[in-house]
Amino acid sequence: xxxxxxxxxxxxxxxxxxxxxxxxxxxxxxxxIVTSTYKRREDSLARHWYAVxxxxxxxxxxxxxxxxFRTALLYSRDNPxxxxxxxxxxxxDNDTQQAIAYFLNLWEEQxxxxxxxxxxxxxxxxxNQPRKAAQYYNAxxxxxxxxxxxxxxxxxxxxxxxxxxxxxxxxxxxxxALSLAAATPASDIAGRLEAAxxxxxxxDIDHALNEYRALLKAEPAEAAKxxxxxxxxxxxxxSAVEYLRTAVDKGVTDPQTKLLLARAQQVLDFDPWERHITxxxxxxxxxxxxxxxGDRLQQCAAIKQQQLAVIPPTTDMQxxxxxxxxxxxxFKKLAQNPDLRDSVMxxxxxxxxxxxxxxxxxxxxxxxxxxxxxxxxxxxxx
Amino acid sequence: xxxxxxxxPPPTATAAVVPLGAQRSAGAEERFFLLLSxxxxxxxxxxxxxxxxxxxxxxxxxLGSSLAITGPRLIIAPAVAGLVVAFLVMKVFPAVxxxxxxxxxxxxxISNGYIPLRTAIGKFICSALAIGAGHSLGPEDPSLxxxxxxxxxxxxxxxxxREKTRLIAPVGAAAGLAAAFNAPISAVxxxxxxxxxxxxxxxxxxxxxxxxxxxxxxxxxxxAEPMFRVPTVSIISTEELLAYALLGVAxxxxxxIFAKLIGWSRPILKAMPRWTQYFQPAIAGAIIGTIGYLxxxxxxxxxxxYMDQAMHSQFTWQVLLILAALKIAATTxxxxxxxxxxxxxxALFIGAMLGAATGGIEHLLxxxxxxxxxxxxxxxxxxxFAAFLRAPLTSVFMVLEVSGNYSIIIPVILANTIAYLISxxxxxxxxxxxxxxxxxxxxxxxxxxxxxxxxxxxDAMRPYAGPTLESDELAEVAAERAASSxxxxxxxxxxxxxxxxxxxRDTLRSAPPHSLVAHVLPEEPLPVLFPDIPLEAALRRLxxxxxxxxxNRGDPLKLEGVLTLELVLQTYSKARDEPFE
Numbered sequence: 001x002x003x004x005x006x007x008x009x010x011x012x013x014x015x016x017x018x019x020x021x022x023x024x025x026x027x028x029x030x031x032x033i034v035t036s037t038y039k040r041r042e043d044s045l046a047r048h049w050y051a052v053x054x055x056x057x058x059x060x061x062x063x064x065x066x067x068x069f070r071t072a073l074l075y076s077r078d079n080p081x082x083x084x085x086x087x088x089x090x091x092x093d094n095d096t097q098q099a100i101a102y103f104l105n106l107w108e109e110q111x112x113x114x115x116x117x118x119x120x121x122x123x124x125x126x127x128n129q130p131r132k133a134a135q136y137y138n139a140x141x142x143x144x145x146x147x148x149x150x151x152x153x154x155x156x157x158x159x160x161x162x163x164x165x166x167x168x169x170x171x172x173x174x175x176x177a178l179s180l181a182a183a184t185p186a187s188d189i190a191g192r193l194e195a196a197x198x199x200x201x202x203x204d205i206d207h208a209l210n211e212y213r214a215l216l217k218a219e220p221a222e223a224a225k226x227x228x229x230x231x232x233x234x235x236x237x238x239s240a241v242e243y244l245r246t247a248v249d250k251g252v253t254d255p256q257t258k259l260l261l262a263r264a265q266q267v268l269d270f271d272p273w274e275r276h277i278t279x280x281x282x283x284x285x286x287x288x289x290x291x292x293x294g295d296r297l298q299q300c301a302a303i304k305q306q307q308l309a310v311i312p313p314t315t316d317m318q319x320x321x322x323x324x325x326x327x328x329x330x331f332k333k334l335a336q337n338p339d340l341r342d343s344v345m346x347x348x349x350x351x352x353x354x355x356x357x358x359x360x361x362x363x364x365x366x367x368x369x370x371x372x373x374x375x376x377x378x379x380x381x382x
Numbered sequence: 383x384x385x386x387x388x389x390x391p392p393p394t395a396t397a398a399v400v401p402l403g404a405q406r407s408a409g410a411e412e413r414f415f416l417l418l419s420x421x422x423x424x425x426x427x428x429x430x431x432x433x434x435x436x437x438x439x440x441x442x443x444x445l446g447s448s449l450a451i452t453g454p455r456l457i458i459a460p461a462v463a464g465l466v467v468a469f470l471v472m473k474v475f476p477a478v479x480x481x482x483x484x485x486x487x488x489x490x491x492i493s494n495g496y497i498p499l500r501t502a503i504g505k506f507i508c509s510a511l512a513i514g515a516g517h518s519l520g521p522e523d524p525s526l527x528x529x530x531x532x533x534x535x536x537x538x539x540x541x542x543x544r545e546k547t548r549l550i551a552p553v554g555a556a557a558g559l560a561a562a563f564n565a566p567i568s569a570v571x572x573x574x575x576x577x578x579x580x581x582x583x584x585x586x587x588x589x590x591x592x593x594x595x596x597x598x599x600x601x602x603x604x605x606a607e608p609m610f611r612v613p614t615v616s617i618i619s620t621e622e623l624l625a626y627a628l629l630g631v632a633x634x635x636x637x638x639i640f641a642k643l644i645g646w647s648r649p650i651l652k653a654m655p656r657w658t659q660y661f662q663p664a665i666a667g668a669i670i671g672t673i674g675y676l677x678x679x680x681x682x683x684x685x686x687x688y689m690d691q692a693m694h695s696q697f698t699w700q701v702l703l704i705l706a707a708l709k710i711a712a713t714t715x716x717x718x719x720x721x722x723x724x725x726x727x728x729a730l731f732i733g734a735m736l737g738a739a740t741g742g743i744e745h746l747l748x749x750x751x752x753x754x755x756x757x758x759x760x761x762x763x764x765x766x767f768a769a770f771l772r773a774p775l776t777s778v779f780m781v782l783e784v785s786g787n788y789s790i791i792i793p794v795i796l797a798n799t800i801a802y803l804i805s806x807x808x809x810x811x812x813x814x815x816x817x818x819x820x821x822x823x824x825x826x827x828x829x830x831x832x833x834x835x836x837x838x839x840x841d842a843m844r845p846y847a848g849p850t851l852e853s854d855e856l857a858e859v860a861a862e863r864a865a866s867s868x869x870x871x872x873x874x875x876x877x878x879x880x881x882x883x884x885x886x887r888d889t890l891r892s893a894p895p896h897s898l899v900a901h902v903l904p905e906e907p908l909p910v911l912f913p914d915i916p917l918e919a920a921l922r923r924l925x926x927x928x929x930x931x932x933x934n935r936g937d938p939l940k941l942e943g944v945l946t947l948e949l950v951l952q953t954y955s956k957a958r959d960e961p962f963e
Contacts (some may be wrong), residue, residue, distance in 0.1 A: 013414060016540065020421045024428075028599075031428045035603045038435045045447045067450035074449050074687055078607060101694045 046076035053085060062093035080106065087119065096127050114143030118156050121163075130167050137163065154180065154191060161198050173202040181211055189218045196226055205233045212243075221250035225257050232260050235376045237271075240264040266369040272341055283334035286341045286348075290329050292366045293351040297321055300359040317358065320351050349374035415546050416588055419553050422536060423592035426529035426557035427599030433506055433528060434562070434604065437521055440514025441683060449687065456516070456674040460667030460682065463515030467508045467721055468663045475504025478722045482527025484818050486555045487577050487825050495534050495548040502531035508722040512663070516682035518670055518712035520727020522562040529558020529596070549585050552577045553592045560593035561600040563726075564609055565783035569593045572776040576814065579826060608786035610690055610760065623796055625748070626761055629740045630797035633765030634804025636736050640710045640729075640770055641805070641813045648718040649820055662719035670712045680705055681712045684727040689734040689763070693756035697735075699742030706735035725813075729766045737762015757793070760785050764794045769801035772812035777802075839920045840913035842953035843932045843943035848872050850941055853883070853900040857893035864890065871929050873908075873941065874899055880938040881907035882931045913942055921950055 053068030069086035076082055087102035100123045107116045121136035137160040145152040157180045164173035181195035196211035212227035228243030244261035268274060272285040301308045301317055308321035327347060334341055352371040362368045444459040445451050471479055478501055489497045509524040533554025537547045552573050560569030570586075570593050578585065651662055673681055680688040692702060713728035741758025760781055768777035781794050811819075818825045848869030851860045853876040864872050864887055872890065874883040883903045893902045909923040911932045924930055924947050934940040 017417065020418075024421060024424050027425065027428045031431055031603060034432055034435055038438065041442075045442070049448070067448070070687075070691075071447065071449040075447075077605075098694070098696050101696070105694065 042075040046072045046079065046082070048072075049075070050082055050085070053089065057085070057089050057092060062089050065089040066093055066095070080109075084115075091119065091123060096123050099123050100127070110144075112139075112144045114140050114145040114149070114152055114156065117143045118152075118159070121156075121160070125163050130163075130169075133163060134160075154184070157183075158194065158198065161202065165202060170203055174199070174204040177202045177204060178207060181207065189215065193219060193222055193226070196223075200226065200230055200233070205230050209234065221247055221252050224250060225252045225254075228257070228264075229260060232264055235372075237264040237267045241268060263364070263368070263372075266366070267372050270366065270369040270373060272345060279335040282341060283331050286334050286344050287329055287331060288366075289348045289370055290324075290327070290344055292370060293348040294324050296355050296362075296367050296370075297324060297351050300355040303359050316354050320347070320354055323347055324351065411543065411546065412584070415542070415550075416591060418536070418540070418542075418550075419588035419591040420595045422529070422533045422550070422554050423557040423560075423595030423597075424599055425532050425536070426525075426554055426592065427561040427596035429502070429506070429528050429532060430525045430558055430561035430596065431600055431603045433510060433525060434521060436506070436510040437514045437684075440510055441516075444515040445682070451674065451679045451682075454675075456679060456682075457668055457671035460512075460516040460671045461664045462667075463511050463517065464663030464665070464667035464719070464721060465661070467512050468660045470504065470508050471663075471720060471722065472660060475500060475508060477501045478504040478508050479720050480722065480817065481523035481717070481724045481726075482525075482530075482722075483523050483576060484814055484821070484823070484825065485527055486530040486551055487814075488818070488823055489530065489534060489551045490548060490577065491825050492823070494544060495537060495551045497527075497531040497534040497551060499531060499535040502528045502535070505531070505722055509724075512667075512716070512721045512723050513683055515667065516671060516674065517663070517667055517716040517721050517723060518681055518683070518685075518709060518728055519716050519721060519723025519725070520684045520730075521724060522559060522726035523724025524722065525558040525562035526555045526724075527558065529561070529592075530555040533557070533592075549588070552585065553588045556589040557592035557596035561596040563780070563784065564597060564600060564604070564606075565780060566590070566593040566597045568776050568780040568783050569597075571779055572773055575773045575776050576771070609686065609784040610693055623793060625740070625744045626758075626793040626797045627800055628744070629737055629758060629762060630765055630800030631804060632736055632740055633733060633762060633797065634769050634801035634808075636706065636710070636732060637729075637766050637769035637801065637805050638808050640714070640732065640766075641809055641816070643710065643714045644718060644813065645816045645820075647714055648817070651718050651720070652820070659720055663716075663721040666715040666719035666721065669715055673708055673712060678705060678708050681708045681731075685709070685731040686727065689731055689759065692734050692738040693759040695738070695742075695755045697738065699739040699746070702735045702739035702742065706732050706739065709735065726767075726771070729770045730763045732770075733763040733766030734759040735762070737765065757790055760787070761790060761793050761797050765797045765801040768798035769805035770813060772802070772805065772814070774798055774802045837917040837953060837957055838913065839911050839915045839917060839932055839945055842917055842920075842949045843911075843913065843945045844949060846873060846931070846941055846944045850875055851885070851890075851899055852877065853898065853903060855899055857890055857897050857899050857902060858895070860899050861887065861890040861893075869929075873929070873931055873944070874903060875939055875941075876900070876903075876907070877939055879907075882910055882933070884908055884927065884929055910938065911945055917950060917953065920945060921947075924950065 049068050049072035053065045053072060056062070056065035056068055066086065066089045069082055069089050072082045073079065073086060083102060083106055087099050087106065090099035090102060100120065103116055103120045103123065107113065107120060110116060117136045117140035121133045121140055124130075124133035124136060137156065140156040141153050141160065143153075143156075157176060161173050161176045161180065164170075164176060177195060177198040181192065181199060184191040184195050186192070192211060192215055196208050196215065199205075199208035199211060209227055209230035212223045212230055215223035216227065224243045225247035228240045228247055231237070231240035231243055241261060241264045244257055244264060247257055248261060270285060270289060272282045272289070274282075297317060297320060298308065301321070304317075306315065306317060308318055310318050311322075313319045313322045324347060327344060329344060334344065348370060352367060352374045355367075356362070356371055362371060440463075444463065445455060477485065477498065482505060485497070485501070489495055505524045505527050509519070509521065513519050513521055530551040531554070533550045534547075536554075537550035542550065555577055556569045556573040559572060560566045563569060570589050573589055574586070651659075654662075670682060688705070691697065692705075697705065709728055709732050713725065713732075716723060717725060738755050738759035740762065741755040744758075745755065763784075764777045764781035767780055768774045771777075777798050778791070778794050782788050782791065815825070846869065848867035849860075849863045849872070851864065851872055851874040853874055860872075860874075867887070871884045871886060874885055875881075876883065885899070885903060889902055890899070893899075908927060908930055911920050911923060911930055912935050913932055914935075920930075924945065929944050929946050931941055932943045932945055934942055
């Protein structure tokens with residue numbers, strides 16, 4: 001028989017646990033309300049500081065933007081957009097190391113993200129780490145871009161080509177530019193023009209000329225301008241003149257095109273071997289070149305304070321001057337005798353080359369045209 | 383101020399009530415206690431969530447919502463908060479001074495688990511105000527005390543047995559700490575290492591349940607992300623471990639300076655006239671605010687966001703070293719002025735800065751050798767935790783849990799061990815014990831407990847000099863064999879059951895002729911001991927027996943020696959004269 005008093009109902013285990021559950025539920029609800037209120041406040045503060053950071057960054061106050069984005073992240077700790085903006089602000093503030101650290105954190109979460117890879121590539125490029133920059137540029141080119149992937153990849157590749165050019169890595173730049181041209185659809189005229197321009201810049205002039213030629217119908221002015229430039233670089237002055245003139249006719253007005261056209265025309269004007277001109281005209285060009293070469297020789301000697309009329313001649317310039325004096329330029333003979341024209345022009349070219357060596361390349365004018373002819377063999381059209 | 387008066391239970395607290403536990407069997411109470419632990423975890427988790435949010439609200443309203451705090455509020459906010467906190471501590475909540483770890487320990491060892499509920503309320507308000515307004519203290523130790531107090535209050539309300547009421551405070555402490563750190567394993571280990579001091583199966587289950595349930599609650603409200611986002615960690619080469627060893631040395635020295643500074647300055651401030659204690663937290667706050675105003679606001683508050691920044695190489699090594707030094711000074715001022723708040727976060731902050739600085743310097747000197755600065759910062763946190771708080775095991779798991787990164791276990795163990803050994807050899811008394819002694823309490827030192835050698839049966843037993851008699855031999859023969867034995871009590875072996883009996887020679891002689899020894903044996907066999915049993919446990923089995931056989935575990939019929947009460951006492955006496963190192 002049990003003499004102990006009966007346990008009150010409220011001391012029963014089941015009742016106790018029911019009470020504990022009830023208290024927990026009430027406390028949980030109260031905490032939920034408190035937390036929700038705080039989270040709303042946090043969200044509002046995060047948005048506020050993000051907007052402030054954006055404004056700071058837009059107005060060029062990168063340091064302030066960094067602090068603002070950090071504050072925004074305090075209230076929205078893992079927000080990838082905030083983290084990205086903070087990293088961009090750090091980069092804008094020239095805090096390369098910290099920006100790299102932040103982008104690497106983002107990158108670790110999404111190693112294939114095109115934007116993160118591109119930003120890292122830029123930062124490493126800025127930090128003089130070309131190998132890492134190239135690695136991230138490549139990752140950006142083949143990375144994941146949520147919207148407009150083709151455009152972003154193309155832009156990343158263009159930027160990479162420019163980076164390679166700045167790093168004097170022309171072979172890789174040419175390869176990337178060629179890949180860019182190959183990957184650009186035929187219908188993307190602007191893209192193809194950009195690719196052709198890059199090919200030209202990287203020194204792959206043949207491919208550049210081909211690209212421009214292919215675009216002549218679609219975009220006559222820009223393509224003709226590019227093709228003219230490429231032809232000029234390839235010393236195809238007649239083609240250059242044709243393309244550049246077309247460009248000018250189609251409305252291209254930039255001074256560089258006009259200058260190239262003038263120069264190409266000048267080279268053609270001095271070329272005694274140009275097709276479809278009379279023998280008299282050839283003789284006249286040889287005669288003009290002869291006089292021009294003599295003047296150039298004397299001007300250069302004056303600059304170098306060198307006597308030319310010395311017997312016997314001891315220097316190259318004295319030797320050339322002696323030859324120049326002893327050469328008889330008879331207009332009739334020149335018109336009749338192609339060999340004489342060639343021998344006079346040979347002397348002219350030797351004088352232009354020697355004076356360029358002594359006094360530097362002439363920047364423009366007839367001597368520049370003659371030197372160009374000299375360097376491209378015996379005339380551009382032969 | 384001593385914590386004793388406030389933690390002593392009121393005389394009516396347990397009197398005149400039948401403990402609820404008394405109504406249940408032992409097994410039922412165990413089950414009830416386990417279930418109760420889950421509720422303790424939930425309550426503690428909810429309380430800690432609210433505590434953390436209150437700190438954040440306070441920070442926003444006192445220092446402003448920007449991370450880049452500027453202007454005079456940097457000085458005014460902590461100073462005014464210091465004044466308010468001092469008034470509350472002096473007039474309303476005198477038991478809330480300090481970090482909370484020692485108060486929980488004293489509840490366990492001095493006041494049978496009693497912590498007044500008022501302490502939790504006071505700790506909540508005062509710590510939130512102080513930390514939120516910029517005092518250089520952390521929320522973890524207060525969370526631990528809040529959890530312990532809630533558990534203690536619940537235990538009293540449910541009128542648990544005395545034993546369970548005592549143990550319930552550490553259960554709540556583990557729950558509170560787990561929620562604060564978002565790290566259940568570390569919380570369990572810390573409470574075992576620092577509060578209870580021993581592994582006990584009875585309490586371990588409850589602590590684990592409470593810690594896990596509190597973390598689940600905290601994660602529900604605050605998110606499950608680890609406290610720190612650590613960059614990918616990889617050890618570049620084994621030589622890099624040397625760098626971590628150096629970090630261990632630096633951390634050991636830094637923790638030593640930190641502990642010495644607190645141990646030296648606290649009694650000085652406490653000894654000052656009582657009226658000055660109203661102003662000490664305010665002055666400390668003003669000085670810390672001035673440090674912030676002069677360009678180092680990172681030392682204000684708990685500083686977790688700055689630890690994160692240090693891990694991401696956002697400070698130069700020079701700035702990191704300055705921050706570590708300033709944090710030591712700021713925390714010392716806040717803590718010794720009597721402002722309630724914890725030392726976990728400051729220790730982690732100092733460790734993170736020191737670690738990142740060491741990483742930065744080593745990067746500079748040996749760029750080929752060293753890995754990411756974030757790794758060093760993380761290891762540095764563990765180093766300070768091990769060396770300053772003297773919780774080496776917790777420190778390892780804490781680093782792993784707060785980072786969610788298990789790849790750095792080897793550097794963590796290496797650096798922590800070195801720092802712990804340096805700190806221990808240069809300051810034998812751990813900081814928590816220094817503080818309790820300054821408060822006039824004599825709580826058990828967990829480190830000493832861990833180090834204390836255990837006396838075992840093999841240390842006290844002696845060889846048995848008499849013949850081992852068999853129960854199935856003739857009593858006359860046995861008496862003859864034992865005639866010349868120096869042992870007053872003879873041991874008899876009953877092989878079939880592997881039992882041992884004690885019998886006096888006289889009893890043997892008085893046996894009827896031709897009877898077996900078995901006929902004169904007592905009914906109850908002797909308890910048996912094994913050489914590896916702790917002497918404390920053996921002592922209980924000796925009760926009522928003149929001699930107890932010590933047998934081999936592999937062969938219970940093989941006698942290794944005997945143990946007597948006298949031998950035990952002699953061994954204890956000898957151990958007292960030659961204490962264990």
